[in-house]
Amino acid sequence: MPEILASVLDGLLIGLVYGLAAIGLTLIFGVMDVVNLAHGAVIALGMFAVYLLFGAGLHPYLGLFVVALIGLAFGVVVYLVAVRPIINAPPLMTLLSTFSVSMIIIGVGTAVWSTSPYNVNFPVTTLRILGYTVTSARLVAALAAVLVTGFLYYFLYRTTLGKAVRAVANNREAAELMGIPSQQILAISFGIGTALAMLSGALIATLFPFTILSGGIYELKSFVASVLGGLGNPTGALFGGVILGLIEGSVAPFIKISWTNVIEFVIFVLILLFFPTGLFGGRR
Amino acid sequence: MKLFARPFFWLIVAVTLLYALLPTLGQNVTLRETLVLSAIYIILAANLNLMIGYTGYVNFGSIVFFGLGGYLTLWLVGGHHWGLYPAVLLAGAVTSLLAFLLGIGVLRLRGAYFALATIGINEAVKDFVANFDPWGGAEGIFLPFTAFKAMGGPGKALWTVYLLIVLVMGLSLLVAYLVKRSKFGLGLFAIREDEDAAMVLGVKAPLFKTLVYSLSAFLPAVAGGLYFFKNGSIIPDEAFNLHLSIEAIVMVMLGGQGTVTGAAVGAALYERLRGLLLTIPGLSNFHLVIAGVLLLLIILFAPGGLMGWLYRAWPRLRRVLE
Amino acid sequence: MSRVILEVDHLTKAFGGLLAVNDVSFQMYEGEILGLIGPNGAGKTTLFNLVNGVYKPTRGHVRFLSQEITGxxxxxxxxxxxxxTHQIVRPLNEMTVLExxxxxACFGAENLGLEPAARVAEEVLAFVGLAEYRDTLAGKLNLALKKRLxxxxxxxxxxxxxxxxxVLAGLNPAEVERMLGVIRRIREQGISILMIEHIMQAIMSLSDRVVVLNFGQKLAEGKPEEVASDPRVIEAYLGDPEMAKKILEEEA
Structure with missing residues (x-):
């Protein structure tokens, strides 16, 4: 029994990181109805960003701040180049354009780093909490995910810029009539979504080894989590991530780890079919 | 419609014969291996076009049909000593039936939701197969050498299978053409433009979508069976390679979605381009980058693809090229 | 009296807590033009959507030529x-007018093949005066032509x-006249028409009878002149002063 609980606790902690990644995806969808298929590649970029910064002598946790800024800038550039020109075209177009961005990132990444695994090798301690053993890295990653989410909510609900983002998400035309420069808001939102994805990648890099292709699996987990929570609903995405982590944690002691993906995708397709607005209600 | 009176029908026949004869005449194995990939790409693009170009549903996971066809075929041939012909036909039929059943569910989703679900399906099937011991799990299935014996040894079998793949290519183009010129196709195009309006006009959209999804599974599954039989082995990562699925979308977009010629030309061009990039030293690592840039440029500047551009330059082409 | 073609029986549609259509019943006879009027948001288009199956009703029935077609x-x-037809036009943009x-024609009542359907389509295009636009992409038409499409x-x-x-909304007076001509000729072919319209003059002159909806409920039903003089109808339209004025003008 204690092993199961330990595994569930591990799942809960990693689930918060999945949730952070999912928020990045769901925020972009919620604001501009774009499913960002470059999400996984951006997560991988976050992994390599923290790796490079670590190589340059920056502690991974300090590196997070730099990664967030890089993510914001990179997201704005991607938006301006690949999304803005076709923001009003049919959804197929933005799916394909963000996917082409993914191909470019992965292509360049493969050329530079090949597809062999890397890791961020920094001292990690184990802690005992209420009788369970947890690594400090996992605990910090989960805490960081919660803090970033809290910061995001503060931004969305307490700052003028954040309120403008919500207004544009709610009704772009009405927001424009109110004098909100919607194009800037969309660019910033895409930047924030990208920054969150890179942050989650950076956090994952402090836990596991990674390759340039590692983003793919977390992209799919982000889809599952945000669909569970209702596409476009950030709180839902966080809970979706936690549910995903809990599922992984609670089945891990009983079945081969590779089966968890099958379970997750089956849940994903079933949720899409029967609860297309998610378990917590989303935007359609 | 009198098929034999249509120039486009003869164009399809001519292209198919060209693919069949070019390598066969000189027994040129290198050319055959190039053209087999080209033919496979054309098969994938032409069938994917039925969904993307005709119906307006973006299937990101169309490769799942190709992979399932491959697995079913190798399982029947390798594990149960079936002949290749009944095996690929059964594989095609079973895959098509699975697509039909799956389609009843997932085709209720629209736009991004449908696209996401198709990715989920491909990944779920890949991970399932990778854990499915009767199909060899992550190691996949290897065909014993004896499997080629019934076809006169490996050398002869490879030529036969090549011609069969070319035949499937011709059939794919023919099906794409016939669907486009049919009442069924008209209903699909109406769904692409506005599904709700199409239903009000009497198009049975749920049935039509499910049928075309199922149809778009059949020939790729047969092709998958032939292709992996030719390779002699199959593993989950190659069979359900999501990248190839997306590359097929690039091909359709490159040539021009919704046109038979566009899908075929886009596929053949993409294969040439890819081959070129892989052989140029220093660029081989960048073929994904270049494909990505190409896709982005098409989307931003030429959403109608090559055919859209040609039609604009010479409107009369519309009457000849479908 | 001729045969009942359409019977709307205690039809109700709730969206959440809102009753968009609330217990509406009426009958329509073959060959008739029945006008459906009411202030904005009265539930007219919702009623159409219930009749032709876009929405499933919460309660009630629709019968067409005595057959149950509810749901x-x-x-x-x-x-x-x-x-x-749709109030907000929905052309299949990237297809030609003919297509x-x-x-x-292909997917309508006669379930025609492509070639007979093309003949019917040519005929209909000539009938509504769109023949010269047959090869134009539907998305490129102006609003008046899209309405005719x-x-x-x-x-x-x-x-x-x-x-x-x-079908008259958004048209200029000349285009309105033209469309009225088309509607009259449709009626001459023996086709019954149920029409929603805001242009009172048109609906009063075309309709054999009128049904008035207000807040999802049937407010009145009868000959145009009876309905126009019904004090409840006038009161319903008073929230919409311009409409009230029009009705009162026609009274005078």
């Missing part, structure tokens, strides 16, 4: 001979009953 999907309804109408597509289905949802 049938729209593509089944049109096959039985009940076609409609748009061929879709209507809506009518053409519905007619190509060879309906017995046609639901027209504000």
């Amino acid at each position: 049938l999907p729209p593509y089944e309804v049109v096959k039985r001979g009940l076609a409609r 748009n109408v061929v879709v209507g 809506e009518v053409a597509r519905a007619l190509a289905a060879r309906p017995k009953l046609l639901l027209l949802d504000e």
